[in-house]
Every structure is written in C-alpha cells, then in structure tokens.
Amino acid sequence: MHNKYVVEKTKVIVVEDLKQFVTLCQENPSILLKPELGFFKKFIESFGGKVSKDKEFFEKSASDESTEEKSDEEEVEEDENDKDDVEEEEEDDVQEDEDEEEDDDERCKDFMVEETIECPPLAPIVDEDLSDEVLEEISNLKIEAAELVQDNKFEEALEKYNKIIAFGKPSAMIYTKRASVLLSLKRPKACIRDCTEALNLNIDSANAYKVRAKAYRHLGKWECAHADIEQGQKIDYDEDLWEMQKLIEEKYKKIYEKRRFKINREEEKKRKKREKELKKRLAARKAAEKAYKANNKRENYDSDSSDSSYSEPDFSGDFPGGMPGGMPEIII
Known part of the structure; x- marks a missing residue:
C-alpha cells in the first residue's frame, strides 16, 4: 500500500516537474554543466548519452536553433512560391517565343532588307540662282x-x-x-x-x-x-x-x-517579388523576436539560479519519509 501511494504521487506531481525541468534543459542546455546537476549528467551518460563540457557549445547550439529554425508550413510555402516563379518564367518564355514567331510571319510578306550600298548624293549647296x-x-x-x-x-x-x-x-x-x-x-x-x-x-x-x-x-x-x-x-x-x-x-x-501586356506582366512580377521579400522580412523579424525571447528566458533563469534567495523546491512532502534512496537535493 505504501509503495502504491508513492507511485501515484509521483505520477501526479513529480512527473510534471520533471517535464518542466527537461523542457528547461532543452531551451538552455548549458545548465547541465552546473555542479549540483552532476548526478543528472551521470544518469544521461549511463544510457550512452554525452554531455559536452564546453559551455560555448551549448550557447551556440541554442542560438543557431532559435534563429535558423523554420516551420514546416514556412518551408512548404517557400517551395510553392519557388515553383510558381519557375512556372511563370516558363510561361513568359513560351509567350516570347510565340511573339517572335508571329513577328517572323508578319515580315515574310513584302519584306525588304536595308541595302548596304550608299544612298544617292544629296543636292550641292548653290548660292546663285539657276540659269x-x-x-x-x-x-x-x-x-x-x-x-x-x-x-x-x-x-x-x-x-x-x-x-x-x-x-x-x-x-x-x-x-x-x-x-x-x-x-x-x-x-x-x-x-x-x-x-x-x-x-x-x-x-x-x-x-x-x-x-x-x-x-x-x-x-x-x-x-x-x-x-x-x-x-x-x-x-x-x-x-x-x-x-x-x-x-x-x-x-x-x-x-x-503586346507592349502593354509585357509592361503589365513586368509590373505583376515586381509586385509579387515585393510581396515575397516582405514575407521574408516578416519571417526574419518573427524569428529574431523568438530568439530574443528565448535568450531573455535563459538569462532570467541563469539570474534566478545564481540568486542566493532562490528557494529550493521541496519534494520531501511528496514522499513519505522524505526523499527516496539517498537522492540528492537539486539546486538549479
């Protein structure tokens, strides 16, 4: 009965805290380098995992992930935009080829080529009246x-x-x-x-x-x-x-x-290009804001961790008789 009680309480309370702790480690992996979490590092390595000792490695990885990460929807949208651009260029090439063929047909009838021989001379300048x-x-x-x-x-x-x-x-x-x-x-x-x-x-x-x-x-x-x-x-x-x-x-x-059509087509291309660039800028701004918030979250956590007034979580009440099996206290 006693063991059943421990298991049920662990599911309700400790598991949720553990999930939050793992999420925090994912957002700021460098906290795994803290000495008081050495036991957790050993736990990871006991399953074949590896925790780097280089703090800069964790900071760089987190930064790259936050700034370069793209959602599946964004990637699909970019692929569709690129596909549309290619299709439009192919249509333009076909239209231009058709225009050239039509121009050739128009010139076949009664068409002349500019001669290469010199033009007949113009009149000389004569001041006096003609006799x-x-x-x-x-x-x-x-x-x-x-x-x-x-x-x-x-x-x-x-x-x-x-x-x-x-x-x-x-x-x-x-x-x-x-x-x-x-x-x-x-x-x-x-x-x-x-x-x-x-x-x-x-x-x-x-x-x-x-x-x-x-x-x-x-x-x-x-x-x-x-x-x-x-x-x-x-x-x-x-x-x-x-x-x-x-x-x-x-x-x-x-x-x-034809000229009006080409002008309108070029204007439409420019408009779509501006819209595409605007979407990219908005996506970049969104990614930058996301990275900024993630960085602030890590800084706030580091600041709270180093604060002497930080209150340690008390898990002893969740387990009858205190922490199980010599489990050390965790200070993050």
Whole structure:
C-alpha cells in the first residue's frame, strides 16, 4: 500500500516537474554543466548519452536553433512560391517565343532588307540662282523621268532624278519622286533618307510622309509607318492608300497590345517579388523576436539560479519519509 501511494504521487506531481525541468534543459542546455546537476549528467551518460563540457557549445547550439529554425508550413510555402516563379518564367518564355514567331510571319510578306550600298548624293549647296538654260534642262529631265517610271524603267529614271538634284536647289517634290523610285528598286534606306530630306524642305509634304510610310512598312517598322501614314493622310487623304493604312494600323495595334501586356506582366512580377521579400522580412523579424525571447528566458533563469534567495523546491512532502534512496537535493 505504501509503495502504491508513492507511485501515484509521483505520477501526479513529480512527473510534471520533471517535464518542466527537461523542457528547461532543452531551451538552455548549458545548465547541465552546473555542479549540483552532476548526478543528472551521470544518469544521461549511463544510457550512452554525452554531455559536452564546453559551455560555448551549448550557447551556440541554442542560438543557431532559435534563429535558423523554420516551420514546416514556412518551408512548404517557400517551395510553392519557388515553383510558381519557375512556372511563370516558363510561361513568359513560351509567350516570347510565340511573339517572335508571329513577328517572323508578319515580315515574310513584302519584306525588304536595308541595302548596304550608299544612298544617292544629296543636292550641292548653290548660292546663285539657276540659269534659264539649267531650268529648261531640269524641266526636260522631269518629263523623261516620269515617262521612264511609267514604263517601270526605274534604274534609268533614277539617273534622271540624280541629274536634276545635282544641279542644286531641288524641291521637296523632286526628293519624294526619287524616293519613290528608290523604293521600287528595293532600296528602302535611301528612300527614307530622301523623304526625310524632302520634309526638311517642306514639313507639310503629304507625299513624303506617305512614301516613307511605305518604306517603313516593307521594313516591318510598323510604329514608324503608323506615325507617317497618319500624318500624311491627315494632310491630304488618299482613299487609294486605305488598304495599306488598315494593315499598318492592325500591326501597330498588335504591337501596342503586346507592349502593354509585357509592361503589365513586368509590373505583376515586381509586385509579387515585393510581396515575397516582405514575407521574408516578416519571417526574419518573427524569428529574431523568438530568439530574443528565448535568450531573455535563459538569462532570467541563469539570474534566478545564481540568486542566493532562490528557494529550493521541496519534494520531501511528496514522499513519505522524505526523499527516496539517498537522492540528492537539486539546486538549479
């Protein structure tokens, strides 16, 4: 009966105290180095355990555990975030590949490559007025050039316009007509240069805008083509250019939508990145607070342990006849 009483009291009181003591040892293992707990150290070693004699080892282990420990939920969440990032990058790569394929398809029709040969020379700077003889010759060259264009003899027509411009003081119209011939010869770079020169002479030259828009269209530069065709049609509307204008507007709209989509996608990426970084900072702050509280708890315990006024726990009342079997008193 006496032994049964001891066992029951141990379950109710001593076991709970023992649990608290073990928890405290886990949070602050360095207390196992206290001399008065030597018996408990021997007890651990009797089962094959080992208690280090280095106090710094315990402090470092406790610190690392409190600062680097992550919950299973946090690890799962990070894995899911990383997986989402990879999937988004793969989707972006696929979308970019599709965009490039679409761009290639758009450029296959009537696409021109910028020529490598030099552009025809511009007009020389002439201070004096052109003579009547020169003006008459220029007039004849214009007629001949126009006839050659009608016969699709563009190389010969180009020579005529080169001669006209070589006299000096050409009009914006002459530059525009030579630009049109150059485009027929699949020389878009020279065409654009002549149209730009024509607009330098006359900013309101509708034909210069329209011809340059055609050149940009054949180069696949839809944004430049859109700006020029809009301006040219605004100055002098030509219904014969409606089909080309419609095509340019469709391509321009598609480019604009793609660019808007990419901008929105990049903004969404940045937003998610900021949210992810914020979560990491909050998790780090939470871990730091946890480590700080654990450290304070250890310091408070050490302070209480060294306090002479610390009252020793009395287990004698729990056991009839005092502590069992010569069990030493424990001062933590």
